[in-house]
Amino acid sequence: MENVLKEITPKSVDYSQWYVDVITKADLVDYAPIKGFMVIKPYGYRIWEFIQEAMNKEFRATGHENAYFPLLIPEHLLTKEAEHVEGFSPEVAWVTMGGGEVLSERLAVRPTSETIIGAMYSKWIQSYRDLPVLMNQWSNVVRWEKATRPFLRTTEFLWQEGHTVHRTREEAERETLQQLFIYQRVIEGELAIPVVAGRKSAGERFAGAVETYTLEALMGDGRALQIATSHFLGQNFAQAFDIQFLDEDGVLKYGWTTSWGSSTRMIGGLIMVHGDDKGLRLPPRVAPIQVVIVPIMRGAERDAVLAYADRLQKMLSARFRVRLDARPEFTPGYKYNDWEMRGVPLRIEVGPRDVAQGAVVMARRDTGDKAPVMLGDVVDAVATWLDDIQAHLLEEARQRLAERTVAVSDYREAAQHGYRGFFTGDWCGQESCAEQLKADTGMTIRCLPLDAKPRSGRCVVCQGEASERMVFARAY
Numbered sequence: 197m198e199n200v201l202k203e204i205t206p207k208s209v210d211y212s213q214w215y216v217d218v219i220t221k222a223d224l225v226d227y228a229p230i231k232g233f234m235v236i237k238p239y240g241y242r243i244w245e246f247i248q249e250a251m252n253k254e255f256r257a258t259g260h261e262n263a264y265f266p267l268l269i270p271e272h273l274l275t276k277e278a279e280h281v282e283g284f285s286p287e288v289a290w291v292t293m294g295g296g297e298v299l300s301e302r303l304a305v306r307p308t309s310e311t312i313i314g315a316m317y318s319k320w321i322q323s324y325r326d327l328p329v330l331m332n333q334w335s336n337v338v339r340w341e342k343a344t345r346p347f348l349r350t351t352e353f354l355w356q357e358g359h360t361v362h363r364t365r366e367e368a369e370r371e372t373l374q375q376l377f378i379y380q381r382v383i384e385g386e387l388a389i390p391v392v393a394g395r396k397s398a399g400e401r402f403a404g405a406v407e408t409y410t411l412e413a414l415m416g417d418g419r420a421l422q423i424a425t426s427h428f429l430g431q432n433f434a435q436a437f438d439i440q441f442l443d444e445d446g447v448l449k450y451g452w453t454t455s456w457g458s459s460t461r462m463i464g465g466l467i468m469v470h471g472d473d474k475g476l477r478l479p480p481r482v483a484p485i486q487v488v489i490v491p492i493m494r495g496a497e498r499d500a501v502l503a504y505a506d507r508l509q510k511m512l513s514a515r516f517r518v519r520l521d522a523r524p525e526f527t528p529g530y531k532y533n534d535w536e537m538r539g540v541p542l543r544i545e546v547g548p549r550d551v552a553q554g555a556v557v558m559a560r561r562d563t564g565d566k567a568p569v570m571l572g573d574v575v576d577a578v579a580t581w582l583d584d585i586q587a588h589l590l591e592e593a594r595q596r597l598a599e600r601t602v603a604v605s606d607y608r609e610a611a612q613h614g615y616r617g618f619f620t621g622d623w624c625g626q627e628s629c630a631e632q633l634k635a636d637t638g639m640t641i642r643c644l645p646l647d648a649k650p651r652s653g654r655c656v657v658c659q660g661e662a663s664e665r666m667v668f669a670r671a672y
């Protein structure tokens with residue numbers, strides 16, 4: 197019965213079902229009684245908190261401060277920037293009643309906050325001395341989605357959105373890229389997810405942006421996930437919201453703004469990049485539990501084993517997040533499966549023989565490797581093993597990304613790979629080719645990678661002259 201309850205559909209059988217099995221059985225989320233919404237349970241929320249901590253550290257180190265702006269945005273503000281409202285209006289949820297009365301103006305539940313923050317910045321910024329303004333908000337947003345999937349696309353999701361104003365174009369452009377690279381550091385360093393950094397093509401840009409930069413990650417099923425974005429907004433929002441400052445030369449000028457965001461979607465990426473048929477595999481830096489101790493308790497030696505395991509837990513707790521699983525109702529084998537499913541990076545087994553020898557057995561979740569370690573060496577060994585696991589998960593994902601990135605000279609070659617993976621090829625820059633690519637194959641331009649060298653090849657769609665390198669894929 198126990199094993200039946202814990203069974204996870206193999207990835208190769210049904211990847212979508214595997215994903216749903218993992219997130220629900222590992223206790224990360226549950227479905228809410230509202231269609232398209234999810235409840236993030238403590239085990240999943242803790243991962244989000246680690247991401248928040250890592251991001252906040254980077255944001256603060258670069259001079260940003262956290263603030264909070266209202267959930268509801270008056271319609272007249274949302275509609276001020278024309279492209280922006282056009283891009284977002286299909287998915288906006290509106291509040292039309294309050295206090296039992298019809299409101300004189302509809303209020304949008306924020307889909308993003310450029311507009312309400314722009315309105316406030318306009319009030320706060322008078323002089324070049326007020327610049328730059330560097331703020332970030334941790335909040336929820338609502339975008340009414342037709343098809344949803346926990347973490348990846350939900351009607352409401354948690355995120356951070358940074359909003360900055362600068363005196364010059366150059367400074368704003370520098371900020372946009374700086375924040376993109378902060379995301380890259382956190383996503384690769386903490387989540388062990390390798391990414392491709394690039395610009396979005398015009399057709400894929402954020403509504404109202406001059407330039408959108410993105411990080412694209414490759415999921416276990418060969419589909420792309422846009423995992424964080426950073427936008428250079430030029431003066432579009434400054435003009436729409438009248439964000440002006442008196443410069444040193446006495447001239448009134450519009451500010452240059454940026455915005456950048458990353459969301460709980462990263463957790464979806466984490467699951468799909470590292471998970472296997474046993475369940476989650478969490479990188480130690482974001483694992484709510486890094487080490488689980490499983491005592492093997494039998495007969496007369498039961499108390500001695502438990503005391504030993506308890507001592508071990510105390511030794512490790514000062515440096516690591518440790519759980520001692522002494523639940524008497526479950527067998528060690530059941531516990532192994534249970535913690536493997538939850539992705540705990542390291543397991544320590546303690547049995548009567550280990551107690552007698554003053555040792556433990558350590559087992560890695562990522563590779564399954566096991567080895568005996570003397571009690572006196574355990575603290576150092578755990579530190580080393582956790583570092584190894586963190587590095588190995590990133591390396592493994594990097595290798596897969598390299599193996600599944602295929603250079604093509606004609607986009608139809610992607611069919612030989614079942615449209616799974618990242619495809620790179622030259623592009624003429626015409627939206628008509630991007631549209632044909634999508635119509636024929638369901639693939640979209642994920643980005644124009646930042647590290648691409650200047651080129652003069654042939655467009656993989658129309659075979660016309662091409663000057664851009666693109667990465668294209670099917671995406672979540």
Ligand SMILES: [Zn+2]
Nearest residue numbers: 624629655658
């Ligand atoms: Zn073309």
